[in-house]
Amino acid sequence: MESERSTLYWVVFYSVIAVAVIFFLFPVVYLFMTSLKSRLDIYVMPPKFIFVPTLQAWIDAFTKKPLFHYFFNSIIVSLGTTVVSLVFGTLAAYALARFRIKGSKDISFFILSMRMFPPIAAAIPIFLWMSKLGLLDTRFGLICAYTVFNLPFVVWMMREFIIAIPEELEEAAMVDGLTRMQAFRRILLPLLRPSLVAVAIFCIIFSWSEFLFAFLLTQTEAKTMPVVICEFITWREVTWEQVSAAGSALIFPVLAFSFFVQKYLVRGLSFGAVKE
């Protein structure tokens, strides 16, 4: 920017940036490193940074426990929740964005405020009911619970995205003889596709990472990855290299997915409160 900045300025500047980058990056890298260590390289002080990498921990983690089964659960639950929230959420968002309904703004903010409630406060009744309905330890039960927390997000985000698209396009199509829902399906939805993908990815990330409900509402069959990782660690003898492998496996998809929604991150995480 300014060429008169001295060399000292840039040295200090880059040192601060370097410290910040290392501080935020190192722990995650360290986890991954640990997953490539052998047992002997882990339980030593000082920690080893040069070692012969091995995939043994990954193989053990995935063969000694049915991790694939839990991975599959995580995928089913994430996708199921995402589809349900996206379908119902987009329809509701369309109604809120395009119709003049009495109190539509209040409804929007009511829906948004649902997102802010602490899950633990709803956990007790949900737990009690699900045990009565026999939904405990089922993937369906988990999908129901997650949908409540994803729906507000979808409605709010999609409402914003729909408002940003000029209404005239649909109106023109309706003049040409399409019904409202046909206009929605043929004109609006294709335009919304990138937004839908972004919102879907957020839903997948949220559900993939969720722990509390998964922990309370499942026992054996429907357990998801975060619960299994937690169990790994509360055993008496913690097998750190395997836990690290499972943990790395859990966050890889999240990091990869986040990469694709980078430019929506600000909006997604502040519910559109912060405009870029």
Next chain:
Amino acid sequence: MNAVTEGKYLPWALLSPALIIILLIGVFPLFYNLFLSMHFWTLTRPELGMRFIWFKNYTTLFMSSLFWAAFLKTVVFAVVAVGLEMCLGFALALLFNREFKGKSIFFPIILIPMITTPIVVGLIWRYMFNGEFGFVSWILQLIGVSEYTLLSNPITALPAIIFVDVWHWTPFVFLLSLARLAALPKSPFEAAKIDGASTWQTFKWVTFPMMKSVLLIALLLRTMDVFKLFDEIFIMTQGGPGDATELISLEIYRQTFRYFNMGKGAALAIVMLIVIIIISRIYLRVFQKQESVT
């Protein structure tokens, strides 16, 4: 169906599935909590059944030192952790708010903690803090600190968890601040430059006032999140040692799912909910004000 009735009923038809789900699985449980909180109900003593006891759960709650300790810890946690996150995140954003080589690489790297699954964050730091082979313990030993097993010491456990929270969520404040900084209008800065304002003066009178609303939003979102915080603490200390890291959310968990004291847990949840509702009201007001501006 003609256009008039369509305009009347269609929006509600579209809204109803979402609203029904939210009411049924979202709002209804909160009210059911209210009902539960006025009952005596312990699952370990089923023969005693469920008795209506008015506000007795609340009075015992407010009389118990355990509750106030948990509440105080949550408040301290919120003030210290969120305070640090705000300062560090905003400072880092100011630093990043210029062109420099490598920005496009460093920026996503700093966001990594925020995206990392909470349970894995807890896992990473429990490992790093481990007294026998943890990285942090090693560093502490190197610089000569004798109390290096942070998580198993009641005095250092809470600060250690605050540290983890700062690591986890500073990037969030950073991200929001930077996004807003980049979107600020240019003209006020040019005017300040022409008037000969110093860097500090520009910051104090131009940048900061324009950043206030976004900082407030970040502050409120983070504060609400502290009340929700569960996963990281659960995996690192489970509220221990003793109850050194027992925040309200963990206390609810302990009352309901370990002591099976449904009424008491529900009462706690309601108290927490009231706090959250107050904060979220403020948040929504700020938010709506912003909406009307833009």
